[in-house]
Amino acid sequence: MSDARRYADLPSPFPMKRGGALAGARVAYETWGALAPARDNALLILTGLSPSAHAASSPDDPSPGWWEAMIGPGKAIDTDRWFVICVNSLGSDKGSTCPASTNPATGEPYRLDFPELSLEDVANAAHVAVSQLGIDRLACLVGCSMGGMSALAYMLLHPGSVRAHISVDTAPQAQPFAIAIRSLQREAIRLDPGWARGTYDLHPGDRADATYPDAGMSIARKLGVITYRSAMEWNGRFARIRLDSDQREEHPFGVEFQVESYLQAHAERFVRTFDPNSYLYLSRASDWFDVAEYGHGSVREGLRRICIEQALVIGVSTDILFPLEQQEQIAEGLREAGADVEFVALDSPQGHDAFLVDIESYSRAIGGFLGRL
Structure with a gap:
């Protein structure tokens, strides 16, 4: 603190x-x-x-x-x-x-x-x-x-x-676009089995066995980062540059482009640093304000x-x-x-x-x- x-x-x-x-x-x-x-x-x-x-x-x-x-x-x-x-x-x-x-x-x-x-x-x-x-x-x-x-x-x-x-x-x-994005972010969290209807582990630390919506929070963060920046910047920073072969994930459909790696890094830094339920409540409050x-x-x-x-x-x-x-x-x-x-x-x-x-x-x-x- x-x-x-x-x-x-x-x-x-x-x-x-x-x-x-x-x-x-x-x-x-x-x-x-x-x-x-x-x-x-x-x-x-x-x-x-x-x-x-x-x-x-x-x-x-x-x-x-x-x-x-x-x-x-x-x-x-x-x-x-x-x-x-x-x-x-x-x-x-x-x-x-x-x-x-x-x-x-x-x-x-x-x-x-x-x-x-x-x-x-x-x-x-x-x-x-x-x-x-x-x-x-x-x-x-x-x-x-x-x-x-x-x-x-x-x-x-x-x-x-x-x-x-x-x-x-x-x-x-x-506006509808912002509501739509935030709705998808909330859905990604809620549909993650680790969310457990809001009863996930509140202090998971780095525990691999923790009940926690890691995937949902990761997708929510990636969607956010995509909308926080402009297409102009994405094009200028990453174009269609691919990762070196030794940096790529081996499984099918794994991370291949630099922009994917960038989003993944952002998500990893965010996932367990913000309470998912708090995220849901504040996101919905933003949609409601008028x-x-x-x-x-x-x-x-x-x-x-x-x-x-x-x-x-x-x-x-x-x-x-x-x-x-x-x-x-x-x-x-x-x-x-x-x-x-x-x-x-x-x-x-x-x-x-x-x-x-x-x-x-x-x-x-x-x-x-x-x-x-």
Whole structure:
């Protein structure tokens, strides 16, 4: 466990949007920089589906974070100026209460008894963490990917709690393509006999005899990685290059191309590092989220209910999971709501993952925006 990790205890019971409640729940978070005496320099980051709260290194945890190149002294998110908070999503197994956590009512892991999870629950839990730090209004709320949807929920559910917003590669609602991909990912996990209807070994380690959906999680990760990058990048990096004969698998239909080997390596690094049930819950929550619920069936009207002063909306032309037109939709909606909005459309070949890879372009946009706040 990270020495930098802190916890915010949620009210007990903590009501969930779709019914049920959690008792004794908490969310994990980390912070960087110092909170100003006026408590007016707080910047909250809400993450994608799989990252932890460890967005950057710190004296308490010097290991690199998932957005290491973006956060720190003199970087785009300058910790000499901003008090940065990153909250691990409710439902994630990276420190927050999730399906793998113990249900205090039974003394056993929740597993599939965990209440149905929504991104509104994720947003409300993050708001509790911010409030417990004594912060009434965020100077800026940053949401990346799934975290961008959670950020929209945060602003809708807690009006007046955010001054400025940075929306990074996200969407006001899941489109059919994204829903279809996530549905296949969930199906791959559920159909793996090792999932055992959610009763697999929670701490399998490296045990070969563990009951665990290794194949399902591997396929889910591979599908994700395919959609996180663009066809342009796949072509440029791998073309149709085959592995050397001594690197190929001997059995029929084994891995033969470099791109297959790349996907396999990604999957192997991920498979036993994220709880499968948590993955299922967060994936489904992403599909369920819809700003139109707050606008009488209209995304545009839902976005117009968000009251902030300034916003930066960033999208990538090669993003097939959260297409650029959805970023434009967010920008237009926030503009109509009265915010001063900057819209940045990038041509990075890395697709949806560009915000983790093309740090130079994102740093320029994000650092420039924050410098004008």
